[in-house]
Amino acid sequence: MKHYVECFPGREIVLNNTKYLYFGGTAYLGLQTNVAFQNIFIENLKRYGTNYGASRKSNVQLPIFKKAEEHLAKIVGAEACLTMSSGYLAGQFISQYLSTSNYRFFYAPNTHSALFQTKLEPYATFGQLADEVCEHLESKEASVPVVFLDSIDFSGNNYPNFKGLQLLPLNKVILVVDDSHGIGIVGDNGGGVYKTIKKLSPKELIVSSSLGKGFGIQAGGIFGTAHRISVLMDTPFFGGASPASPSGLATFFQSEKLYQKNRKTLKGNIKFFTDTVSDINQFTHMKNHPAFSFSDMTLTEKLEENGIIVTNFKYPNEDSTVMSRIVISAAHKKEDIQYLCRHLNTLLK
Structure with missing residues (x-):
């Protein structure tokens, strides 16, 4: 069921003049x-104003872009x-840029649509993915394999150990990783998974992410080698697109x-x-991550009857399965979590 609210859904939302606790969304740090x-x-x-519609290639520049990107x-x-x-x-941007005959695309299980540029389907398992990548390499085709995946796909198969990735000949593979649900939340100082995956020694690592979920601003980021980032910045795609809001980057x-x-508060709330x-x-669920997925529709309904709304909708489209998830945030109070757990402990008996 869809619910319409008139303001940002924080730890509470009001529906039909009734107040509910809200354990959903992606505002992890509140x-x-x-x-x-x-x-x-x-x-x-x-x-900086409400919007900055000029190109990053403009003759008038704002230093905050470079400062934020370096940070x-x-x-x-x-x-x-x-x-x-x-x-x-x-x-x-990444998937479009790499969509040439120089590269061959492979999609890991549960890869987000943000990384798709073709009609290819994700592989059902990492075993199948590894077999296909190895077969491609053995064929001696010149194109370099590019494997796309989500760092946190809510199945627990990737973060934190990335066991599936380790089935691949990573030294011959470019990895493109969406870390939207990790950056700002997991890793040292909220650095996400870049350092962790870098230790697996892929041929090249490119990470993209939303900065809204972990850092609370409307923006996206791409991370990689200095050479790769320089090349991407010199494209018409980058020069022609309106940039992130400088007011958000300054924030x-x-x-x-x-x-x-808030990261410390979130960690305490998760524990x-x-x-x-x-x-x-x-x-x-995944260690130190605030999302807890489940598939019992009855549980969602019973929680709502007791004044608790959780994430529950078909994602990313109406043909997808229902995504049900309890999300703990830094905005939640201990009594909110106690109330949730009291009902969960009754309903899960």
């Missing part, structure tokens, strides 16, 4: 309704970074202490939930 974060954003909005690259552990107006656009640049504080719910194994 920044979108955080007053301190909003105040930083408002000040930057006054300075992002440092946090992630990449040589360089470029920003765009959304994570989806960032993923499409990101100035909010490190808030990110650290409190996993310690308090009676049977955590009823959910598919």
